[in-house]
Amino acid sequence: MFVVFAGTAGSGKSSLVASFSDWIRKEVGLKISVVNLDPGAEALPYQPDFDIRQLFTIREIMQKYGLGPNGAFLKAAELLGEYSREIIRHKVFRSFSDYILIDTPGQLEMFLFRPEGTQFLKKLERLRPVLIVYIVDGSLAPHPEDLLTSYMLSLMLQAKSELQVVTVINKVDLVSEEDMKTIRLLIENPEEFAKSVADKVGGIAGDMIMDLIKIVEMYAPPERAILVSAKTKEGLRELYDLVHEVYCSCGDLT
Numbered sequence: 001m002f003v004v005f006a007g008t009a010g011s012g013k014s015s016l017v018a019s020f021s022d023w024i025r026k027e028v029g030l031k032i033s034v035v036n037l038d039p040g041a042e043a044l045p046y047q048p049d050f051d052i053r054q055l056f057t058i059r060e061i062m063q064k065y066g067l068g069p070n071g072a073f074l075k076a077a078e079l080l081g082e083y084s085r086e087i088i089r090h091k092v093f094r095s096f097s098d099y100i101l102i103d104t105p106g107q108l109e110m111f112l113f114r115p116e117g118t119q120f121l122k123k124l125e126r127l128r129p130v131l132i133v134y135i136v137d138g139s140l141a142p143h144p145e146d147l148l149t150s151y152m153l154s155l156m157l158q159a160k161s162e163l164q165v166v167t168v169i170n171k172v173d174l175v176s177e178e179d180m181k182t183i184r185l186l187i188e189n190p191e192e193f194a195k196s197v198a199d200k201v202g203g204i205a206g207d208m209i210m211d212l213i214k215i216v217e218m219y220a221p222p223e224r225a226i227l228v229s230a231k232t233k234e235g236l237r238e239l240y241d242l243v244h245e246v247y248c249s250c251g252d253l254t
C-alpha cells in the first residue's frame with residue numbers, strides 16, 4: 001500500500017514519515033520504502049528511496065522562472081504532472097515493500113489546490129491501494145477555529161481525490177489533557193465540539209463554527225481519533241493498526 005502523508009506546513013509530515021518508517025521496521029519487521037515528493041524540502045530526517053528533488057527543486061524553479069516560493073509550488077505541481085510517468089517508472093513504486101510511505105509538501109498547492117497532485121495519486125492507485133494520512137498539527141488545539149479549518153481541508157482532500165483519507169493528530173506531546181478532549185470531540189463527536197468551543201471563540205468565527213460543523217457531520221466519515229507524536233513515538237501502534245485495518249479492509253474505522 002502507498003501511504004501518503006499530507007497536511008499543512010510544519011504539521012510534522014517528514015518527522016512522522018521518519019519515525020513511523022523506523023517504528024514499523026523495528027516493531028513489526030516489515031519492509032518499508034520511503035519517497036519524498038516535496039521539492040521544497042531542505043533537509044530530510046530520513047533517507048528517501050526516491051526523491052523528487054532529483055528532478056526539480058523549488059529553489060531551481062524560482063531561479064529559472066523568476067518566481068516567488070508560492071508561484072514556484074504552482075509550477076512544481078505542473079512539473080509533477082509532466083514528470084509523473086517518469087516518476088512512477090522508478091523501481092521504488094514497483095518494489096516488494098509492504099508499505100511505501102510518501103512525504104508531500106506542506107504548501108497544499110501541489111496536492112490540494114491543483115489537480116496534478118491528486119491525478120498523480122490516481123495513477124499510483126493503478127499499482128497498489130493508496131491511503132492518505134492527513135496530519136493535523138495538535139498544537140493548534142488551543143485555537144479550535146484553526147483546528148477545525150485544518151480538519152476541513154482533510155475532508156476537501158477526500159472529496160477531491162476520492163481516495164481514502166484518515167486524519168491523524170500529531171505533536172500530542174505538546175497538547176494538554178484538556179485540549180486532547182477537544183481534539184477527540186472534533187473527530188468523534190463534532191456537534192459536541194461545536195457546542196463546547198463556539199462560545200469560547202465568540203463573534204462571527206464562533207457562529208461559523210456552528211454552521212461549518214454541520215458540513216463536517218455531513219461529510220466526515222466515522223473515525224476514531226488517532227493522536228500521535230513523531231517526536232516521542234507515542235500513538236504509532238494505533239496509527240499502524242489503523243493503516244493495517246484500511247489495508248485489510250477490515251471494517252469501519254471507528
Ligand code: GTP
Nearest residue numbers: 008009010011012013014015105106171229230231
Ligand atoms: P513542511 O514539509 O515544511 O510542511 O513540514 P513538515 O510537515 O514535514 O514538518 P516537519 O516534520 O518538518 O516538522 C516541523 C517542525 O515540527 C519541526 O521542528 C519538527 O521537529 C516539529 N515536530 C514534528 N513532529 C513533532 C512532534 O510530534 N512533536 C513535537 N514537539 N514537534 C514535532
